[in-house]
Structure formats: structure tokens, C-alpha cells
Amino acid sequence: MSEYYQAKDTDQSKRIDKLLADIIDDASRSQVQGWLKEDLVLVNEQPVKSNYKIQEGDVITWTIPEPKPLELKAENIDLEIVYEDRDVIVVNKPSGMVVHPSAGHESGTLVNALLYHCDDLSGINGVERPGIVHRIDKDTSGLLMVAKHDRAHESLVTQLKDKTVERKYMAIVHGSISHEYGTIDAPIGRDTKDRQRMAVVEGGRDAVTHFKVLDHFPEFTLVECTLETGRTHQIRVHMRYINHPLAGDPKYGPRKTLDLDGQALHAKTLGFDHPTTGERLTFEIEPPAEFTETIQHLRNRS
Numbered sequence: 516m517s518e519y520y521q522a523k524d525t526d527q528s529k530r531i532d533k534l535l536a537d538i539i540d541d542a543s544r545s546q547v548q549g550w551l552k553e554d555l556v557l558v559n560e561q562p563v564k565s566n567y568k569i570q571e572g573d574v575i576t577w578t579i580p581e582p583k584p585l586e587l588k589a590e591n592i593d594l595e596i597v598y599e600d601r602d603v604i605v606v607n608k609p610s611g612m613v614v615h616p617s618a619g620h621e622s623g624t625l626v627n628a629l630l631y632h633c634d635d636l637s638g639i640n641g642v643e644r645p646g647i648v649h650r651i652d653k654d655t656s657g658l659l660m661v662a663k664h665d666r667a668h669e670s671l672v673t674q675l676k677d678k679t680v681e682r683k684y685m686a687i688v689h690g691s692i693s694h695e696y697g698t699i700d701a702p703i704g705r706d707t708k709d710r711q712r713m714a715v716v717e718g719g720r721d722a723v724t725h726f727k728v729l730d731h732f733p734e735f736t737l738v739e740c741t742l743e744t745g746r747t748h749q750i751r752v753h754m755r756y757i758n759h760p761l762a763g764d765p766k767y768g769p770r771k772t773l774d775l776d777g778q779a780l781h782a783k784t785l786g787f788d789h790p791t792t793g794e795r796l797t798f799e800i801e802p803p804a805e806f807t808e809t810i811q812h813l814r815n816r817s
Contacts, residue, residue, distance in 0.1 A: 518577055521575075522571055528568050529568070530565065538766070539579075540711065550579070550580075556576070588622065590622060602663055603661065603663060605661070606661065608782075615647055626647065629645070635664060646662050651782050654780075656781045659785075671790060681741075684750055685739055685740075686750060686754065686780045687762040688735065688760065688779075690736065690759045692731075692759060697727075698723065699723070699756065699757060701722060701753065701756055703746040713752050722752075722753065725741040726739065727739050748767070751780070765777065779809065786798070
């Protein structure tokens with residue numbers, strides 16, 4: 516199936532391979548370059564090279580080939596295990612790691628690492644996403660819960676649906692938020708103007724994010740966001756909706772304003788009821804060095 520995108524003024528002079536890697540979910544730059552070589556990407560109905568510079572108004576069309584069946588391989592990748600027993604694993608996913616294999620990300624994912632680490636993972640989400648109960652974006656760091664068997668998986672999914680799972684994130688956003696607390700209750704669905712993004716749209720799925728301000732800096736604010744629901748890109752979309760997009764966000768934010776590899780978002784707190792014992796488990800993890808160094812840099816500037 517073909518997709519298209521019309522270039523905006525903010526896309527002017529960007530390389531075609533870089534632009535498409537930013538706007539196509541789960542597409543890597545090298546993968547886009549392969550499509551360009553095969554003439555699967557056209558600009559104004561003409562094939563172009565990877566170094567083509569975008570002009571405002573260019574109409575870009577692409578056809579993503581049918582994915583080849585993935586062969587999941589166990590890979591000896593370092594994992595930070597925060598908690599593990601016979602039912603669940605809680606991991607601290609680093610920024611830059613994709614959660615499960617997909618086209619363009621067949622290896623190096625959290626699932627590849629989990630398969631090496633343990634023999635059993637739940638199969639409810641199919642062979643490509645064993646054990647995966649929920650996801651966080653590639654460039655978001657932090658806590659994820661993983662199910663080792665189907666009964667544990669079903670329990671954790673039910674808790675997510677019942678909104679009893681505690682999920683708190685730290686984020687650096689643009690601008691100064693004038694009030695200390697807030698709730699964003701706005702439905703999220705596909706952006707009607709750009710199918711590669713999510714947006715607050717009429718008729719979208721219910722989405723609720725609570726936030727509180729942790730610190731103020733010149734031009735930026737450090738916030739804690741608590742998810743009541745778990746829609747795709749929810750915090751990124753909601754903060755953009757209130758005109759405070761995440762720093763470093765290539766999809767929903769302004770052009771790069773801080774030296775970050777992706778959005779400044781960290782899943783710091785995760786709480787759920789153990790699927791077997793019913794005991795309430797709560798975990799907290801500090802953000803990675805890049806995140807804390809950015810906060811310190813902003814404090815020094817102020």
C-alpha cells in the first residue's frame with residue numbers, strides 16, 4: 516500500500532532519507548535508503564537519490580514492501596533487570612532500543628535480549644512480541660513489565676485496562692508551564708493531516724494524562740506525567756497539544772533545541788499487582804546520564 520506526504524516549509528533542505536526515517540514509524544535511515552535504491556520512493560512522481568534535498572510542496576510517495584517473515588533470534592545483549600521471578604520480569608530499557616522486532620529492526624531489540632535471558636515468555640502477542648505487555652518508544656528510556664507466561668500476561672493486561680497500573684514519566688518540555696498541576700483529557704487518533712503522526716482528534720480514543728511541574732528553567736520545564744490511559748505517543752501528543760512539546764522530539768517538537776538523541780522522556784515509576792500473589796509491586800529507576808546531565812545543564816543556565 517502506498518503512502519504520501521507533502522513537504523512543509525519546515526522540511527526545506529532536509530535530506531529525503533532523513534525526513535522519511537523521522538516520519539515513518541519504525542523505519543530506519545538505512546532501510547529508507549534501500550527503498551530509494553529500489554525506486555520505492557518517489558518525489559513528484561520521480562525517483563531520487565538518498566541525498567535529495569526536500570523543497571516545500573514536494574509530494575513524496577512511498578510503497579513499503581511486504582515484510583519478510585521475521586526469524587526471532589536470541590541475542591546476548593546486556594539487560595538491566597530490575598526485578599524477576601517465575602511470573603514477570605521488570606527491565607530498565609535504554610533509550611535507543613526498540614522493544615520488539617519489526618521491518619528494519621530485526622535484531623538488537625529488547626525481545627531479542629529477553630529470548631537469550633530466559634527460556635519462557637508468554638505467547639499471547641504472537642511470535643514477534645513474546646512477553647510484551649506494553650511498549651515504550653524507541654528513544655524513551657525506563658521501566659517495562661514483561662510476562663513469562665500467558666496467565667501472567669492476561670493479569671497484567673487486565674490491570675492496564677482497569678487503570679490500576681501506575682506509570683509515571685519524567686519529561687523536559689518546551690516553555691514555562693504557569694500552573695503546578697494539570698490534567699489533559701483529550702482523545703488521540705491518527706493525525707488527519709499527517710498519517711505518520713498521532714494527534715488529538717475528534718472521535719479518537721479516550722486519553723488522559725496528569726502532570727505536575729518538578730522544576731522551571733529558562734525556556735523549559737521539567738514535569739512528571741502520570742498515565743491514566745496508554746495510547747500511542749500519548750505524552751508526546753498531549754504535551755504538544757497544550758503547546759509544551761517535549762524537548763528533542765523529532766516527530767512532535769520543534770527543530771532540535773537541546774543536544775539530545777530523541778525525546779526527553781523517561782519511564783521512572785511502574786507499579787502493578789503481582790499476577791500470582793496479588794502483592795503490590797512498585798519500582799522506580801533514575802533517568803539515564805544524558806537526561807540528568809541535560810537537567811543539570813539547564814539548572815546551570817538558570
